[in-house]
Amino acid sequence: MAELGPVSWPPAPIRTERLVLRESEARDRTAYIELFASPEVGTYLGGHRHRDELERAVPAVPGQRPGVFVIELDGTMIGTVSLDRRDAERPGHVRPDAGEAELGYMLLPGAWGRGYAAEACTAALDWFAATVPGEPVLLCTQTANTPSMGLATGLGFTEVTRFEEFGAEQWLGVRSFGTGSG
Secondary structure (H helix, E strand, O other): OEOOOOOOOOOOOEEOOOEEEEOOOHHHHHHHHHHHHOHHHHOOOOOOOOHHHHHHHOOOOOOOOOOEEEEEEOOEEEEEEEEEEOOOOOOOOOOOOOOOEEEEEEEOHHHOOOOHHHHHHHHHHHHHHHHOOOOOEEEEEEOOOHHHHHHHHHOOOEEEEEEEEOOEEEEEEEEOOOOOOO
């Protein structure tokens, strides 16, 4: 993914009512491995990866790149939220020059169903809107992932198109700032 552009990284940690969004640290490595090894997390993301492969591949400080926030609850990583540039070669864009910002998130299954994804995504979107004013953000998810589609609409994303990618129907939504804060 391309970088976000003229964004100072990392920003100061973002605090919400229950969470902290921050840059990754070495103490997050085990949780990163759990996240990518989880069959539940991988259900709509092309499957999980094998733990032994992850143990070899995940760096000492994982996920350290602009746009990637660790979602922390009570001092422990429970997932990630990211804002990346959508690759121009992939289907689904709203601008002719492509390269729009795209929101992504993953949470460990034990953190599901408690509103943490909505809280973390709202905080990341608010940060992005303040940092890069007026820029739309995309969100893409499989149509079979009804919780993710519900979160997307709850965050203010509106459907742009559906298309086939990775062997499944994908839903692409856009959120233009000034249409609500999520």
